[in-house]
Amino acid sequence: MATNLPAPTEQDEDTDLILRQVLADVLGLSAERISELHADSGLFGDLPELDSMAVAGLLTELEDRLDIIIDDEDVDGEMLETFGGLLAFLAVKRSNG
Amino acid sequence: MLTGLWPSPVGGEELLLSFDEGRQRRLVVIPALFDEGNKLRHFTVEVMRRLHTTGIDSFLPDLPGTNESLAPLVEQTVTGWRQYLSAAVDHSRATHMLAIRAGAVIDPGHLPSVHYAAASGASQLRTLARAQAIAEKEAGAPVSREDLLVQAEAQGATLAGHDLGAQMVRELLEAEAPIPTSSVAQGDLGSGGLWLRAEPAHDPGQADRLAAMVLERLA
Numbered sequence: 001m002a003t004n005l006p007a008p009t010e011q012d013e014d015t016d017l018i019l020r021q022v023l024a025d026v027l028g029l030s031a032e033r034i035s036e037l038h039a040d041s042g043l044f045g046d047l048p049e050l051d052s053m054a055v056a057g058l059l060t061e062l063e064d065r066l067d068i069i070i071d072d073e074d075v076d077g078e079m080l081e082t083f084g085g086l087l088a089f090l091a092v093k094r095s096n097g
Numbered sequence: 098m099l100t101g102l103w104p105s106p107v108g109g110e111e112l113l114l115s116f117d118e119g120r121q122r123r124l125v126v127i128p129a130l131f132d133e134g135n136k137l138r139h140f141t142v143e144v145m146r147r148l149h150t151t152g153i154d155s156f157l158p159d160l161p162g163t164n165e166s167l168a169p170l171v172e173q174t175v176t177g178w179r180q181y182l183s184a185a186v187d188h189s190r191a192t193h194m195l196a197i198r199a200g201a202v203i204d205p206g207h208l209p210s211v212h213y214a215a216a217s218g219a220s221q222l223r224t225l226a227r228a229q230a231i232a233e234k235e236a237g238a239p240v241s242r243e244d245l246l247v248q249a250e251a252q253g254a255t256l257a258g259h260d261l262g263a264q265m266v267r268e269l270l271e272a273e274a275p276i277p278t279s280s281v282a283q284g285d286l287g288s289g290g291l292w293l294r295a296e297p298a299h300d301p302g303q304a305d306r307l308a309a310m311v312l313e314r315l316a
Contacts, residue, residue, distance in 0.1 A: 025289025028298050047295075052235065053132055053257050054295035056228035060220070061293055072230050072241045 012091050018065050019087055026050075026058050039084025044077060055080065068093045098146070103158065106184035107177060111166055112159040114142065115189065116149035122315055124148065124155040125191040125208075127182060127200035130221055131259050132228075133292040134163060134200075139299045140291050141197060147308030153315065156189040158182070160203075171253060171260040175218065175268035178203040193315055196277070198292060206275030211311050214283045214290055218269030222246065225256035232257070246270075279314040281307060 024034040027047065044050050050058075059070050070093065079089050099117060102110040117123075126145060129137045145155040160178055162170030183205045186194075194210035196203075201215035226242040226249070233240045248254050250270070253263040261269075283290045286303045 021289070022293075025293045026295050028294050028296065049295035051295065052231040053228040055231055056224050056257070057293050057295075059227065060224050072227075072234075072239075075231060076234070 011094060015066065015091050015094055016087055019062070019083075019090060022058060022061050022065060023083075025061070026054060037083045039082065039087070041083040042081065043083060043086060044080035050080075062090065066090060066094055098142075098149075103185070103188055105161060105168075106181060107161060107168070109167060111161060111168075111181075112164065113185070113189075114145070114157040115155070116145055117154050117156070117189070118149075120152060120154045122153045122193065123189060123191045124153055124193045124195050124311075124315070125182065125186050125189060126155055126157045127194060127196040127204055128157065128160065128163075129198035129200055129292060130160075130163075130203075130218075131199075131225060132257060133198050133216075133221070134160075136292050136294060136297045137197060138164075139297065140304055143299060143301065143304040144195075144308050144311070147304055148311060151308065151312050153312065155195075156185065156191065158185040169260070171262045171265075174262065174264045175203055175272050179205045183207065195311055196274070201274035201277070202269070202272040204275055204277070209278040209315075210275070211314055212274065212277040212280045213307060214292075215274055215277070215280060217274075218272045222249070222256070222266065222269050225259060228257035229255075281310050281314075285310065 020034045044055060063070055078085060080086060099115045101113055103113040105111045126141060128134045128141055145157060148155050159166045161168035161181060162173040182203060186208060191208060194204055194208045196210060196212045198214055199216040199218055199221045201212040202218045204210055226245045229245055230240060230242045245254060249256060249261060249266040251263060253261055286306045288303060291298060291300060
């Protein structure tokens with residue numbers, strides 16, 4: 001039952017969903033393709049179309065939709081390397097917010 | 098579709114893309130700015146094609162310093178773009194405006210207007226500065242967005258390839274769009290905004306819906 005789930009889990013699921021939606025909008029992927037992303041799926045570095053302008057748009061959109069602020073010093077290759085890494089970063093940001 | 102040049106009020110000539118059959122409803126389209134202007138170009142022209150088939154004339158003037166323009170972007174300002182668009186309205190005998198994204202902030206505000214997914218000049222600048230900060234970091238010379246913006250305000254800066262003068266930066270940070278007659282939100286079109294795409298892309302369904310909404314609101 002949803003009511004018995006701890007709040008952070010629900011929020012984490014929501015964060016996962018929003019990140020997938022934003023990546024679908026940025027990468028122009030279908031819902032099917034985007035649902036196949038898993039923790040180890042490569043992002044920045046693996047996807048040549050994710051240049052600095054696309055990443056800037058991605059981060060700004062995530063800030064708007066998740067109501068968080070992403071600082072410049074948080075943005076590095078590691079944070080953006082995989083789907084799982086970015087999701088974990090966003091989950092921490094949201095729970096601290 | 099006609100492409101032609103029109104005499105820019107600030108000198109020289111600029112490209113003007115027009116669907117002109119002398120009809121009653123005549124719309125000047127203000128494009129999205131900077132990187133978003135490039136990404137939304139195809140979409141913008143496709144919306145104009147759809148308006149044409151439903152009986153609306155439309156005109157898309159190049160903003161000086163963008164697209165095919167020979168004018169240097171670094172010399173452009175928000176005030177200058179508004180004056181340019183006012184002249185484009187007179188030239189095309191327009192009755193309405195359609196502004197796309199941050200194009201809303203350069204809407205001169207004289208005509209009934211529809212603003213689509215309006216964005217502020219400040220938000221556009223922050224995203225350009227963020228892209229520049231990411232690129233600088235990758236190149237091994239990290240600089241913060243705040244420092245980039247302070248520098249841009251004081252003496253202008255090249256942000257993500259866009260050469261912006263200090264006055265343009267200051268005006269973008271403060272500019273407010275006039276209140277439109279009607280606005281269309283991205284959610285009204287049913288899927289994600291095409292300006293977010295890493296690679297420029299088109300979505301005929303979104304163009305159909307925006308054109309239908311503009312038609313309905315001008316009626």
